[in-house]
Amino acid sequence: MKFDTPAGQNPIDQLKHVGKPIDRIDGKYKTTGTAPYAYERHDVVANPAYGYVVGAAVAKGRISRIDLAAAKAAPGVLTIVTAESAGPLGKGNFNTAKLLGGPEIDHYHQAVALVVAETFEQARAAAALIVIDYARTAGRFDLEKELKDAPLYSEKGKPPVTKIGDFDAAFGSAPVKLDATYTTPDHSHAMMEPHATTAKWDGDKVTLYTSNQMIAWSKGDVAKTLGIPKDNVRLVSPYVGGGFGGKLFIRADVILAALGAKAAGRPVKVTLTRPMMINNTTHRPATIQRIRIGASADGKITAIAHESGSGDLPGGGPETAVSQTRLLYAGANRLTSMRLAVLDLPEGNAMRAPGEAPGLMALEIAMDEMAEKLGMDPIAFRVANDTQVDPEKPERRFSQRQLVQCLEQGAERFGWKQRSAKPAQRRDGQWLVGMGVAAGFRNSMAMKSAARVALDKKGIVTVSTDMTDIGTGTYTIIAQTAAEMMGVDVAKVVVQLGDSDHPVSAGSGGQWGANNATAGVYAACVKLREAIAQKLGFNSADVTFADGKVRSGNRSVALTEAAGDAGLVAEDAIEYGTLSKTYQQSTFAGHFVEAAVHSLTGEVRIRRMLAVCAAGRILNPKSARSQVIGAMTMGAGAALMEELAVDTRFGFFVNHDLAGYEVPVHADIPHQDVIFLDEVDPTSSPMKAKGVGELGLCGVGAAIANAIYNASGVRVRDYPVTLDKHIAHLPPVA
Amino acid sequence: MDIKSETEVSRRGVLVGGAMTAGLAAIPAAAAPVAAQQERPMTMPVTLTVNGKKQTLEVDTRTTLLDTLREHLHLTGTKKGCDHGQCGACTVIVDGKRINSCLSLAVMHQGDKITTIEGLGTPDHLHPMQAAFVKHDGYQCGYCTPGQICSAVAVLAEIKAGTPSHVTASLTDAPRATNAEMRERMSGNICRCGAYSNILDAMSEVAGTNA
Known part of the structure; x- marks a missing residue:
């Protein structure tokens, strides 16, 4: 189905199932521990051997000697895979660094060997007996230092600097201006399920039970890496224990499980250990961002520039932290650019809301600082600089843009009036209390997505697609979509996800999953409805599907009967025209935070959080709300604690486990409120939905930082806002 | 100042050295014969009552309670998130008290009553x-x-x-x-x-x- 004109009235608008806050259909499996994850496939793979990964002990250099003798002789060892034994391997389209290193080493903890043994304990013990000598070479590990000579980055075919008007002149003559630099550190996805794969070969075909967000991309990358045809690769990933971008692409576990199983001649399962995950896999790159804003005395932005620098391995890409600044606020004179330094740290890559997450952490502090310079309320300043069109291309309107409503309704609901414009004024016992606000912004992306829908003689509708549910609620919203389209109860819908044998979906990433995957199911259901109508001799233009029956005029046939013994199947994809170019399709939020800073210790506590979101039709308010509060929690981590510490001498992330890399826990997070504004976006898809999974993260870190400033009067521009950065400057204790 | 920075370097040196011990030569020759002698892993019998059912197993003494549940009894509802007590995904209830099952060896639980997520309820009969x-x-x-x-x-x-x-x-x-x-x-x-x-x-x- 080609979607190239805005959606009119369609069966989804009935909202009998779509838009209802129903419980997740997979909930009873997840809460009873019966949902199978990648390392737990006793149901389909009997007696697998265990693989244990050995990571490189240097960041850059070469293996000069590798001695496997003791490990090979150790009890239970079946085989050992190294780059030498594996032979030439390709590199996936989505990988920057090779997944199996040696003899050249590209980054610390790059996999260099897999020991396969009868038991986990034997594999682990034998792995410790492998002896590797490295010739270590110098590497580049210090972002600030490497950025000094780093070139500007340009996407192919595009200029490296985006310029509208004359920024320098407008900024130079602006009566009120800000020029500030902000830093965000490297972040780790730290999903709860470590990367894991169970591999099983049948002749020259391999089946990989794995934990992956993007099945079709990854199937292609497995084939490319192993040098085998795509048709010989099957990926199965029905449950994914968190991804956040860290499982968009295949990692070492996938390739090593496949190679290990081949070498051992039996199924092998491999998981990365927690301490290996952070340096072996990818992370969100650190940024250094300079923001300049010039405004007239009445608070209209006349000049805005955002320049960001980040680093990655050779051949990698930048953290696109300036993207939102091209679209979020008005202003006639604009400039953005990015610099990309080469670093020999582990691979930088996408983590939840890449670009916007760190970009808004900086931009939305800058907006707060600018409002203060102007003597304006930070909400009023943002409202004064709202735009309903793409500021770089004014002929291009936003399809929907309710940022002002998000901010104003949020202010009302949160009690923003209680905020003191002057910081460090409100005390509660020994605590200084403040409020902060920030805008949230993230684009909605259109991606082709396919599904197959079958109807059987029992009236069961089965949806199959390679789409994944990474905790986002995909199973449930797909069931709701199919129920709405086919006129059956959600209980009559079976949803099968995460299998590369199913039609190719949009996958889970970039908050594009919900809208596109359900739109693909919509397309397949339209085709199935036509097949049913045709079989019954109904005019497909005037049929209705409701209560398990299909009706046309005064004729009515039960779906069970329509299906017949053979059943009916239809497959289709949603494909997009140019609406996403004609309109700028984005999602918006207003984030509100109340924070307390202890006047003696500098400890920060978040007291209240509210997000008001405008993100198209909300397909399931319960699971969508969870996406938003989860993202707000991740934003709290980014604001207050998350930071990969770089050892700039040896080139690795020092705090590579969950004790060293702190993420929020129960005690850090208060009750969180989320409001979804009424919105349908007919330009987005037949579902009229967009995404919320990343929107909830975008801006919330700055709202927290702004609340801390409002509480303490100390502005911290280097995340995370830990107490050591403000304690010396806190107001004097009486 | 000097003392502090020396301490810092030496602490870090130890840390990095720890990660690189596999790179130090001369260990393999000594290690190989020891490994070869040890043909079988040291195992011990252990009897546990898991979700009301008595289970007698012969386990590698290195096997954690977590891996015993997941790999030997196929009770995979208990999850391995970090395998060293930092995340809580492996929490089970032993004799009425919750523990991180990854921080405990199976052989330490002779006679213990263990309740896992599977013992609390089932998809059709939720706790x-x-x-x-x-x-x-x-x-x-x-x-x-x-x-x-x-x-x-x-x-x-x-x-x-x-x-x-x-x-x-x-x-x-x-x-x-x-x-x-x-x-x-x-x-x-x-x-x-x-x-x-x-x-x-x-x-x-x-x-x-x-x-």
Whole structure:
């Protein structure tokens, strides 16, 4: 189905199932521990051997000697895979660094060997007996230092600097201006399920039970890496224990499980250990961002520039932290650019809301600082600089843009009036209390997505697609979509996800999953409805599907009967025209935070959080709300604690486990409120939905930082806002 | 200043050295014969009662309770999130008390009664805490969920039994199932999806208090 004109009235608008806050259909499996994850496939793979990964002990250099003798002789060892034994391997389209290193080493903890043994304990013990000598070479590990000579980055075919008007002149003559630099550190996805794969070969075909967000991309990358045809690769990933971008692409576990199983001649399962995950896999790159804003005395932005620098391995890409600044606020004179330094740290890559997450952490502090310079309320300043069109291309309107409503309704609901414009004024016992606000912004992306829908003689509708549910609620919203389209109860819908044998979906990433995957199911259901109508001799233009029956005029046939013994199947994809170019399709939020800073210790506590979101039709308010509060929690981590510490001498992330890399826990997070504004976006898809999974993260870190400033009067521009950065400057204790 | 920086370098040196010990030569020659002599892993019999069912196993003495459950008994509801006591995904209830099953060897549990997530309820007969998690959407990806639920059940029992926590104001009065008490006691169970606010709602419902 080609979607190239805005959606009119369609069966989804009935909202009998779509838009209802129903419980997740997979909930009873997840809460009873019966949902199978990648390392737990006793149901389909009997007696697998265990693989244990050995990571490189240097960041850059070469293996000069590798001695496997003791490990090979150790009890239970079946085989050992190294780059030498594996032979030439390709590199996936989505990988920057090779997944199996040696003899050249590209980054610390790059996999260099897999020991396969009868038991986990034997594999682990034998792995410790492998002896590797490295010739270590110098590497580049210090972002600030490497950025000094780093070139500007340009996407192919595009200029490296985006310029509208004359920024320098407008900024130079602006009566009120800000020029500030902000830093965000490297972040780790730290999903709860470590990367894991169970591999099983049948002749020259391999089946990989794995934990992956993007099945079709990854199937292609497995084939490319192993040098085998795509048709010989099957990926199965029905449950994914968190991804956040860290499982968009295949990692070492996938390739090593496949190679290990081949070498051992039996199924092998491999998981990365927690301490290996952070340096072996990818992370969100650190940024250094300079923001300049010039405004007239009445608070209209006349000049805005955002320049960001980040680093990655050779051949990698930048953290696109300036993207939102091209679209979020008005202003006639604009400039953005990015610099990309080469670093020999582990691979930088996408983590939840890449670009916007760190970009808004900086931009939305800058907006707060600018409002203060102007003597304006930070909400009023943002409202004064709202735009309903793409500021770089004014002929291009936003399809929907309710940022002002998000901010104003949020202010009302949160009690923003209680905020003191002057910081460090409100005390509660020994605590200084403040409020902060920030805008949230993230684009909605259109991606082709396919599904197959079958109807059987029992009236069961089965949806199959390679789409994944990474905790986002995909199973449930797909069931709701199919129920709405086919006129059956959600209980009559079976949803099968995460299998590369199913039609190719949009996958889970970039908050594009919900809208596109359900739109693909919509397309397949339209085709199935036509097949049913045709079989019954109904005019497909005037049929209705409701209560398990299909009706046309005064004729009515039960779906069970329509299906017949053979059943009916239809497959289709949603494909997009140019609406996403004609309109700028984005999602918006207003984030509100109340924070307390202890006047003696500098400890920060978040007291209240509210997000008001405008993100198209909300397909399931319960699971969508969870996406938003989860993202707000991740934003709290980014604001207050998350930071990969770089050892700039040896080139690795020092705090590579969950004790060293702190993420929020129960005690850090208060009750969180989320409001979804009424919105349908007919330009987005037949579902009229967009995404919320990343929107909830975008801006919330700055709202927290702004609340801390409002509480303490100390502005911290280097995340995370830990107490050591403000304690010396806190107001004097009486 | 000098002393401090020397200490720093030497501490870091040890750390990096630790990661690189595999790179030091001369170990293999000594290690190989030892490994070869040890043809079989050291095993021991152990009898556990898991979810009411007596299980006798011969386990490698290095095998954790977590891996015994997951790899030997195929009770994979108990999750491995870190394998070293930092995340709580492997929480099970042993003789009425919650523990991180990854920090405990199977052979240390001779005769113990172990309750895993599978022992609390089944998809068709959910435990009240499991049902409350579903109702309040107290999970997303589902991987930390069994540990959260086992912890939640045990936390309410701890509060009922009068066990104080770090945030309990009085050691003489019985603690109550307040938000602060529950959040403090649940903080060993990490949920990276960030379902904390909903988990508290689920626990509050089961505890009979308002969130």
